[in-house]
Amino acid sequence: MKHPGTTPPFRGPQGEPVPGSIAEIAYLRLGGFDQWVMMRGESLANPPLIHLHGGPGFTEMRLFRHSNAPLEKIFTVVSWDQRGTAKSFDPTIPRSTMTVEQFITDLDELVDIVCNRVGQEKVAIFGHSWGSALGVLYAARFPEKVAAYVGSGQIGDWQAGESLSYSYAIAEAERQNNRKALDELRAIGPPPYSAESLWTERTWVQRLDGQLSIRSLWEFGRIFLGGPESSVFDLPNIVRGFRFSLDAMWDEVSRLNLIELVPGLQMPVFFFLGRNDHWVPAEASLAYFGALAAPSKRLVWFEESGHQPFVDEPEKFNAAMADLVRPAMG
Numbered sequence: 001m002k003h004p005g006t007t008p009p010f011r012g013p014q015g016e017p018v019p020g021s022i023a024e025i026a027y028l029r030l031g032g033f034d035q036w037v038m039m040r041g042e043s044l045a046n047p048p049l050i051h052l053h054g055g056p057g058f059t060e061m062r063l064f065r066h067s068n069a070p071l072e073k074i075f076t077v078v079s080w081d082q083r084g085t086a087k088s089f090d091p092t093i094p095r096s097t098m099t100v101e102q103f104i105t106d107l108d109e110l111v112d113i114v115c116n117r118v119g120q121e122k123v124a125i126f127g128h129s130w131g132s133a134l135g136v137l138y139a140a141r142f143p144e145k146v147a148a149y150v151g152s153g154q155i156g157d158w159q160a161g162e163s164l165s166y167s168y169a170i171a172e173a174e175r176q177n178n179r180k181a182l183d184e185l186r187a188i189g190p191p192p193y194s195a196e197s198l199w200t201e202r203t204w205v206q207r208l209d210g211q212l213s214i215r216s217l218w219e220f221g222r223i224f225l226g227g228p229e230s231s232v233f234d235l236p237n238i239v240r241g242f243r244f245s246l247d248a249m250w251d252e253v254s255r256l257n258l259i260e261l262v263p264g265l266q267m268p269v270f271f272f273l274g275r276n277d278h279w280v281p282a283e284a285s286l287a288y289f290g291a292l293a294a295p296s297k298r299l300v301w302f303e304e305s306g307h308q309p310f311v312d313e314p315e316k317f318n319a320a321m322a323d324l325v326r327p328a329m330g
Helices: 061-073 100-118 130-141 158-175 179-188 195-208 214-224 232-253 282-291 314-328
Strands: 022-030 033-041 048-052 076-080 123-128 146-152 269-274 297-302
Touching (some): 033 061, 048 100, 048 130, 061 076, 061 214, 100 123, 100 130, 130 146, 146 314, 158 282, 269 282, 269 314, 282 297
Parallel strands (some): 123 146
Antiparallel strands (some): 022 033, 033 076
């Protein structure tokens, strides 16, 4: 059963709806399947910003809505649960359609719908983790539709990043003398590994760098399932969608090397990197930043952040979007 949720309208000082604002949730037909999309912005005169979540299959709508709602003052923020993810999960989706090429097609259809709806010709793209790979591939293919690209947890050579993440986990387990971690990490071996082994590696990375605790999980769950846009009824499809998407796409996406596939982009580029990101280590992102050709490039460090600077340091992230990205769009 679908639970589209609701989202509150923008209201003026007397409670009246703000003219020219948008606060909509809808299932849009993308690539032959209904996919959940939310658009929120105080003025349709502002450019649309499409947020591409990570995973594949990991919805970030509530995290972004909770931490980055101020961006709705300067952008029309578009949240999209990609094919197979959370509110867009459908058990009838053929596994054969869970390909990078299909996701580029889905995104292109979404961009056209969004531009027509808000009366704009271009979008800004914020891609996080897996979304950063999708965003770069899309921006390279359709430069005429993208005004600026922002990447965080930015993928470059995916396999090189996974090797760095695994090496960190081994080294940290040795430093902490965590025999259980060492045994399980050595059992899966270094990448390339399966999606199932990835769960093991990522869980240990979170434990070893201190991100995984009862308190953090409780806070994460409170944000993730709070607000009118989401509810506890979404939880089964959130879990099923993440498992399905990652299992279906891991073999393909983990082989992506954007240094070779996309050596250049034709719009302003921004990398927002967490200094303490051990899932997509900054060394891998920096290698891509150095190799990437673009009209302009800007690297912003988030010193207190891990893999999600937009959650870990939301004020700095929102300010960078307003002060750096928005002016670069013309």
